[in-house]
Amino acid sequence: MTQAEIKLCSLLLQEHFGEIVEKIGAHLIRTGSQPLRVIAHDTGTSVDQVKKALCVLIQHNLVIYQVHKRGVVEYEAQCSRVLRMLRYPRYIYTTKTLYSDTGELIVEELLLNGKMTMSAVVKKVADRLTETMEDGKTMDYAEVSNTFVRLADTHFVQRCPLVPDSENLDTGPPPPAPTLVIHEKDMYLIPKLTLIGKGKRRRSSDEDAAGEPRAKKRKHTDDRQPIPDDGIYWQINLDRFHQHFRDQAIVSAVANRMDQTSSEIVRTMLRMSEVTTPSSAPFTQPLSSNEIFRSLPVGYNISKQVLDQYLTLLADDPLEFVGKSGDSGGGMYVINLHKALASLATATLESVVQERFGSRCARIFRLVLQKKHLEQKQVEDFAMIPAKEAKDMLYKMLSENFISLQEIPKTPDHAPSRTFYLYTVNVLSAARMLLHRCYKSIANLIERRQFETKENKRLLEKSQRVEAIIASMQATGAEEVQLQEIEEMITAPERQQLETLKRNVNKLDASEIQVDETIFLLESYIESTMKRP
Amino acid sequence: MAEVKVKVQPPDADPVEIENRIIELCHQFPHGITDQVIQNEMPHIEAQQRAVAINRLLSMGQLDLLRSNTGLLYRIKDSQNAGKMKGSDNQEKLVYQIIEDAGNKGIWSRDIRYKSNLPLTEINKILKNLESKKLIKAVKSVAASKKKVYMLYNLQPDRSVTGGAWYSDQDFESEFVEVLNQQCFKFLQSKVELSMEDIETILNTLIYDGKVEMTIIAAKEGTVGSVDGHMKLYRAVNPILLPTGLVRAPCGLCPVFDDCHEGGEISPSNCIYMTEWLEF
Numbered sequence: 131m132t133q134a135e136i137k138l139c140s141l142l143l144q145e146h147f148g149e150i151v152e153k154i155g156a157h158l159i160r161t162g163s164q165p166l167r168v169i170a171h172d173t174g175t176s177v178d179q180v181k182k183a184l185c186v187l188i189q190h191n192l193v194i195y196q197v198h199k200r201g202v203v204e205y206e207a208q209c210s211r212v213l214r215m216l217r218y219p220r221y222i223y224t225t226k227t228l229y230s231d232t233g234e235l236i237v238e239e240l241l242l243n244g245k246m247t248m249s250a251v252v253k254k255v256a257d258r259l260t261e262t263m264e265d266g267k268t269m270d271y272a273e274v275s276n277t278f279v280r281l282a283d284t285h286f287v288q289r290c291p292l293v294p295d296s297e298n299l300d301t302g303p304p305p306p307a308p309t310l311v312i313h314e315k316d317m318y319l320i321p322k323l324t325l326i327g328k329g330k331r332r333r334s335s336d337e338d339a340a341g342e343p344r345a346k347k348r349k350h351t352d353d354r355q356p357i358p359d360d361g362i363y364w365q366i367n368l369d370r371f372h373q374h375f376r377d378q379a380i381v382s383a384v385a386n387r388m389d390q391t392s393s394e395i396v397r398t399m400l401r402m403s404e405v406t407t408p409s410s411a412p413f414t415q416p417l418s419s420n421e422i423f424r425s426l427p428v429g430y431n432i433s434k435q436v437l438d439q440y441l442t443l444l445a446d447d448p449l450e451f452v453g454k455s456g457d458s459g460g461g462m463y464v465i466n467l468h469k470a471l472a473s474l475a476t477a478t479l480e481s482v483v484q485e486r487f488g489s490r491c492a493r494i495f496r497l498v499l500q501k502k503h504l505e506q507k508q509v510e511d512f513a514m515i516p517a518k519e520a521k522d523m524l525y526k527m528l529s530e531n532f533i534s535l536q537e538i539p540k541t542p543d544h545a546p547s548r549t550f551y552l553y554t555v556n557v558l559s560a561a562r563m564l565l566h567r568c569y570k571s572i573a574n575l576i577e578r579r580q581f582e583t584k585e586n587k588r589l590l591e592k593s594q595r596v597e598a599i600i601a602s603m604q605a606t607g608a609e610e611v612q613l614q615e616i617e618e619m620i621t622a623p624e625r626q627q628l629e630t631l632k633r634n635v636n637k638l639d640a641s642e643i644q645v646d647e648t649i650f651l652l653e654s655y656i657e658s659t660m661k662r663p
Numbered sequence: 664m665a666e667v668k669v670k671v672q673p674p675d676a677d678p679v680e681i682e683n684r685i686i687e688l689c690h691q692f693p694h695g696i697t698d699q700v701i702q703n704e705m706p707h708i709e710a711q712q713r714a715v716a717i718n719r720l721l722s723m724g725q726l727d728l729l730r731s732n733t734g735l736l737y738r739i740k741d742s743q744n745a746g747k748m749k750g751s752d753n754q755e756k757l758v759y760q761i762i763e764d765a766g767n768k769g770i771w772s773r774d775i776r777y778k779s780n781l782p783l784t785e786i787n788k789i790l791k792n793l794e795s796k797k798l799i800k801a802v803k804s805v806a807a808s809k810k811k812v813y814m815l816y817n818l819q820p821d822r823s824v825t826g827g828a829w830y831s832d833q834d835f836e837s838e839f840v841e842v843l844n845q846q847c848f849k850f851l852q853s854k855v856e857l858s859m860e861d862i863e864t865i866l867n868t869l870i871y872d873g874k875v876e877m878t879i880i881a882a883k884e885g886t887v888g889s890v891d892g893h894m895k896l897y898r899a900v901n902p903i904l905l906p907t908g909l910v911r912a913p914c915g916l917c918p919v920f921d922d923c924h925e926g927g928e929i930s931p932s933n934c935i936y937m938t939e940w941l942e943f
Contacts, residue, residue, distance in 0.1 A: 383903040448876050449903070477904035485910035489872065497871040514840050514868050564909070571914035574923065574931040581932040634941045644908030645915075651907070 131209050134569040136160055139212040141576045146215060147186055150175065154183040158193065158207035165202050190244035191365060195307055203307045214368060216572065216646045221371050225286065232277040235259065237286070237366060245290050245363040248278060248321060256327070271327045279320050285370045285405075288317045290363040321362050373409045376654055377401075380451065380470045383477075387449060391432065392440055396452065398425050399465055410661050412468035418459030434460075449473060468658050475561050475655035478648060482564060483532055490515055491523045495555070498533060503552040524553060531563050558659055565652045572645050579638040586631050593628055596620055681708060681716040686725060686739065695729055695736035722753065754781060758789045762799050762813050769802055769812030840865070848874055852899040876900050913940045 131139075139159050144152040157173050158164065166184070170177045184205060187193035192212055195205050218241050226234035235255045240246055252274045259269040281287045291310035377400040385393035402425055403414035419441060423434050432440075441463055444452040451470045456462035476499060484492035490513075497513050498504055504512070510520045527533045538550040583590070596619050603613060620628075688696055688704055701713060717737060720726040727738040761778045762770055776786050790813065793799045801811045843865050851869075869875040876898055909915040913936040914923075923929045931937065 386901050386905075387903050474904060477902065478907045478909075481902075481904060481907045482910055482915065485906060486916050493868060493871045500871070512864075512867060513871060514864065567915075567920065568909055570920070571909060571912055574914050574934070574937075575912060577925055577931040578934065578937055637941060641908075641912045644911050646908065648908040 131159055132566055132569070134566055134573060135209055135213070138569050138573045138576075139209055141573055142212055142215050143192075145576070145580075150179055151183045151186050154180055155187055155192065155207055155212070158205060159209050159212070163196070163204040163206035165204050169205070197307050197309065213569075213649075216642060217371075217650070219643055220375070220646070221366065221368075224371060224374060225281075229277055229280065232259065232274055233281060236274070236278055236281060240287065240364065240366050245365050247360065247363055248275070251364065252278060253327070282318045282320055282364075285318055285367055287364050288367040289319070290365050292361065369409055372650070372654070373404070375650060376409075376467075376471070379474055379651065380465070380467075383449075383470070383474060384444075384451060388444070388447070391430070392444055394427065394430060395422065395437065395440055395444070396465065398422060398427065399452075399463065401425070403465070410658065412466070412658070412662060413453075414465045414467065416455045416462040416464050419461040419463065420459050422463070423460075468662065471651075471655045471658045472557070474651050476557055478651050479532070479555075479557065479560055479564065483527065486530075487523065487526060490519070491527060494520065494523055495527065495532065498553050499555045499557075503536060503554045505550065505552060509553060528553075532560050534559075558656065561652050561656055565649060565656070568645050568649045568652070572642050572649075575638050575642050575645070579635055582631060582634055582638070586627065589624060589627060590631075592624075593620055678712070678716055678719070681705065681712060682720055685716055685720060685737070689726065689737060689739035693739065695727075695738035697734050697736055699734075701737075754779075754785065755789050755792060757781075758786065759793060759798060762793075763815055765812075765814060767814060767818045769814035771810060771812055775813070840868070844868060844872075848899065851875060874899060874902075913937050 136156065136159055140152055140156040143155040147155075153173055153175065154169060157169065161172070164172075166177065166180060169184075170180045173180070175183075184193060187207070188195065191208075193205050193207050195203055197203050221241065222234055222238050225237040229236075232255065235258055236251055239251050239254055252271055256269045256271050256274050259274070260267075263269065278287070289312055291312040293308045294311050377397070380400065381393045381397045384396045399414065399417055399422060402417055402421065407414045419434075419438055422441070423437050426432070426437070438461065441452070441454075441461060445454045445463065450466055451473070453464050453466050454461060455464050480492055480496060480499075483495045494509060494513050494515065497509065501508075501512070506521065506524070509524065510517050513520060515523075524533065528535065532555070533553050534556055536552045536554050537544070538552060539545075540548045540550065596616060599616050600613060603616065684705060685701055688701060692700070698713075701717075702708075702710075705713070717726065720737075721728055725739070729736040729738055757779050758775060758781070761775050764770075772786060772790065775790075776783060779786070781789075790799070794801065797816050799813050800816050801813055803811055847865055848869055866875060866877070870877055877896065913934065914920060917923070917934075917936055919929050923931065923934070925931065
């Protein structure tokens with residue numbers, strides 16, 4: 131783990147879970163897998179607290195445990211999983227676009243709680259949705275569970291590994307920590323539940339009037355109902371979301387380069403390959419033109435001939451996203467996933483070079499990318515940039531490690547005057563360098579956001595107090611005049627300051643998400659390249 | 664009456680006559696005549712007289728001396744040139760010959776020295792002379808800006824010397840390149856597919872800018888712009904990715920990125936770039 135990654139993880143843990151969890155988590159990330167006692171000793175916290183922190187981390191799938199020989203249980207933090215926390219908003223938003231508000235809330239609940247049973251999720255989401263509905267209407271459990279089933283069918287949520295049912299329970303003492311397993315076929319199996327009920331609105335007025343007894347009674351009622359699917363916990367399937375993001379990126383690239391129709395065709399092909407192709411494969415399964423024609427969305431009335439023309443065009447395009455692999459069934463086409471990711475990663479690199487150094491530098495960069503290895507003189511000739519400027523730009527990019535030099539000696543003694551120096555771009559290492567920079571950038575953005583909030587802490591607290599006072603006064607039926615008086619406690623410049631603060635925090639937040647998009651592209655590319663045989 | 668011994672010269676033993684005869688012969692055989700031919704024509708002339716006449720013609724620049732595999736050939740020189748060189752001496756003629764042979768690539772003064780074996784001072788004098796007579800000119804090479812190559816006055820310098828259309832007066836016309844760059848792009852944007860030949864290098868720079876892509880298709884010989892059965896087609900394209908997320912944050916473009924850490928002189932909390940960006 132690089133310094134930047136560790137810093138970012140510790141910032142995220144602190145923001146979401148607090149000081150203690152952050153201390154334990156950061157320690158585990160830095161030192162690797164350790165047993166419980168060692169953690170407690172090294173961090174100087176009590177064993178009890180360490181246990182609680184580990185519970186939280188395990189619940190959120192950030193820490194895994196393993197039983198080693200001699201019965202020692204070691205805990206290991208997963209740095210990459212911690213970094214996924216940056217992407218939570220994107221997951222929630224994607225579900226919203228696909229499954230509307232119900233799906234959005236389901237995913238949000240699962241992300242906030244790490245693991246939950248289906249019935250708990252359904253109940254909570256129904257309650258939340260009922261809050262937002264008009265008076266008198268409630269959300270039916272059936273609708274929520276339908277959405278849940280759909281999410282499971284499309285593999286966006288999956289079951290967590292379970293304790294295996296072992297027949298021979300009395301062979302020696304049980305292990306200190308159970309090893310959780312789950313079968314592939316069980317992962318998306320919905321438990322047979324009949325969830326009947328409706329969402330309950332939290333009636334604040336009743337609560338206040340009746341006071342304690344009512345609240346107690348409600349809680350008692352809840353406890354009495356047994357939970358039918360106890361032990362079957364669900365979690366978010368991050369890989370599936372990543373696959374979806376990757377498909378989105380490819381489709382939008384095709385739409386930018388060609389037109390809407392071709393991007394729709396590519397989207398159809400990707401959708402058909404969702405379940406047949408593993409996410410790390412370099413190519414999708416071959417799809418025949420007839421199949422694609424049948425699977426096109428209903429709204430698209432293009433004839434078979436036009437579809438064939440589009441497919442040929444896509445296959446011949448210099449981008450090489452789509453390839454033709456055979457002629458049976460009207461032409462077999464595959465999507466070249468690895469090439470698509472590589473193109474997107476290089477486009478990212480090019481865009482960074484363009485924004486940082488200027489468009490002429492970007493021209494040189496693309497030139498060296500295309501021609502693989504070039505001498506100084508050749509760079510000047512091809513790019514049509516004067517020699518002095520070209521040299522300056524090449525050295526600048528060299529110092530920032532976007533371009534590297536390849537030495538080819540003419541003589542065995544490697545004398546500099548008798549050596550060829552060729553400029554080249556190593557995409558993989560440049561991508562890694564840029565990824566590291568992204569991590570540090572996000573850490574900077576988070577720190578700035580926290581700093582801004584801390585600066586205005588006093589003001590924020592004051593505004594919160596005022597809001598609380600107003601809310602309580604409204605509840606007890608105060609007059610307009612009194613409310614106005616309280617509101618005026620916050621002066622106009624203070625209000626202005628609050629506005630600015632809110633705007634800045636939003637801007638920094640949005641920027642974090644944007645940088646995370648870059649991280650996603652670069653990470654997918656690096657992963658795809660490393661997995662190739 | 665003293666007997667004056669007059670050497671009766673045969674009517675055409677007059678040196679001028681000999682020369683004129685030789686010139687006539689050369690005109691008859693424009694590809695050149697050998698010594699043998701002259702001898703056959705004028706058998707009564709002694710070898711020495713012949714030699715004198717030929718030398719005179721050579722020095723006057725009316726004859727060219729060439730070597731062939733059979734022997735020496737004398738060829739009539741172009742009358743226009745012959746007029747020019749009147750008054751120049753042998754050395755100048757030699758230097759002029761060398762420069763002429765270099766064609767439109769021109770020749771460097773050091774190379775002239777090697778070829779003619781004349782000392783540097785002589786060469787410089789001769790070159791100055793020839794330049795003032797407007798027979799040769801000096802062209803600055805674009806490869807090494809201190810080098811001057813000499814070529815005949817009326818020749819166009821070769822592309823490799825002046826750098827072609829992109830150089831004017833030995834300075835790289837970067838503005839010209841930029842303007843053409845933009846124009847080609849606009850031109851291509853409005854048309855769907857088009858094949859171009861002459862400004863291929865500019866189009867290549869557009870490709871490297873990522874605004875244009877090129878495909879090679881098989882074309883019939885004889886269609887406009889086809890070379891060896893291929894044709895290059897250019898098409899304006901959009902980039903496949905909008906400016907990426909990292910560059911939308913100040914950190915992506917920050918020049919002091921590596922020095923920035925919390926608690927230091929440069930830190931996220933007091934970053935001036937961020938402050939500016941937030942006020943935007």
